[in-house]
Amino acid sequence: MDTLLQQIVNGFVQGSVYAMVALGYTMVYGILGLINFAHGEVVMVGAMVAMSVIHLLIGSGLPPLLVLLISLIISMVVCMALGYGIERIAYRPLRNAPRLAPLITAIGVSMVLQNLAMMFWGREYHAFPSLLPNNSHRLSGAIITEVQILIVLIALGMMGGLLLLMHRTRLGRAMRAVAENPSAAVLMGVNINGVIAITFMLGSALAAVAGIMISANYGIVHYYMGSILGLKAFTAAVLGGIGNMRGAMVGGLLLGLIESLGAGYIGDLSGGFFGSHYQDVFAFFVLISVLIFRPSGLLGERVAERA
Amino acid sequence: MIASKSSPLLQVRNLKVAYGGIQALKGIDIDVAPGELVALIGSNGAGKTTTLKALAGLLPSTGKIHYCGKSLQHYAAHQLIQEGLVLVPEGRGVFARLTVKENLLMGAYCRHDKSSIAQDMQHIYQLFPRLAERQMQLAGTLSGGEQQMMALGRALMSRPKLLMLDEPSMGLAPMMVVKIFETIRNICAQGVSILLVEQNAKLALEVAHRGYVLENGLITLSDSAASLLGSAVVRRAYLGS
């Protein structure tokens, strides 16, 4: 088996998911200058809701692909409402408060969502029902499943769509204008609160899809899955340059690759001392290195320009 | 001027603005008639920017602001552009990471008539050929003068009725200032009313019909631009002679 190629494939799949979640962090940061630490929890809720919907529909005789589609849509809608609610309740009242305040409410919201999810879905691991045939393909030595191919394709499609939205539409222009100069955007007639709400909803919709992707890939969901994933996606956003959307995409893919290659070779490198379960170390190693050596990230040109 | 006697487009009465405990505007009255070019002059910190921001709904204020016969009390700041009340802010407020074309399109954000937006865009490009050459350039890479042209063009893209300009001459070379003021006069000649804030009092009063002098949050003089230009007080305080 070709380890290198296999790790690259795995890293690319995982990186697509990171990229989708990282976009949510970066879009909100770009527009509000705030890290939405509850974002990882939105991913978890997306996965949980999808799981529940699939369980409800799975015996109904609907074709599996349709079940998947319905669960995807419901999960996206729920997450968009959740993202909207988080902004409305936890951030908007603190729009002009010192920066520490929304950071604290973000952590609070995160804890509330985790605990609600635990009460609702329990603290045990759940199997994420697999709806797609578990076929896999050989790619000159590496193995890639159809689910993984689908994950990468959907992620690329959604990210491409998002870039088109940002650069080719009136809404996208308004979002970029608000991110850059909110008071000038107001003078152009942009309803800032509306644009901010849409930003949260878009990010949350991506999070829902990412949640389903990662659950479908690993076949497992858990009420706690959002926190580590959120932290890694945040790392990806910082790596790419927080506030920069292309950066989030690049950072996500890169982090996926680093992690996967790291996990694949850490055993050899450390003479068997560390196993591949140490893969989480790499994300934080990356985070710390970026913060020390290049805080503006790979594609970011500015750090905290708005005081 | 006769214009000031006709029913005003903008009528401001007893406008007050405070920043925390500091009263920046202490109750001022301003009128702008349709088609009129009114200058608001005053030294640093007099409250000129504060006045325009309050009129644009960016600052909470008390007093009466009537525009087109309506009170603006219940309008949010972002709704005013649809009423034709448009501010080009101090420092121009360009979107540096949007292209010139995208900036102009932001000016037409509230309009939905695609074909007439495109026509207006061509009109702006005729007015400022330099912008046409730089359509796809990021606005942040424009020179100060080009940015001012773009900010003016962007405001025109909204088809304003009352255009408020905050120090359009700031930071520009003399040649560019002449060009900008010529444009302002032309915009007014096409029927757009203008409320012009300037430190460069001489220039402002030369293009304006009427003027107000603002000092420490109060209007201390108001007259036709010609009389203000001739007034000894104004000459001493603002024209350096």
Ligand SMILES: Nc1ncnc2c1ncn2[C@@H]1O[C@H](COP(=O)(O)OP(=O)(O)OP(=O)(O)O)[C@@H](O)[C@H]1O
């Ligand atoms: N955000 C603010 N907070 C507190 N005080 C302010 C604020 N903005 C303006 N001021 C004060 O209000 C007064 C009027 O300021 P304003 O900006 O309106 O002056 P201006 O006439 O536009 O001056 P300039 O010609 O320098 O632009 C000044 O004393 C200023 O210090």
Ligand SMILES: [Mg+2]
């Ligand atoms: Mg000023």
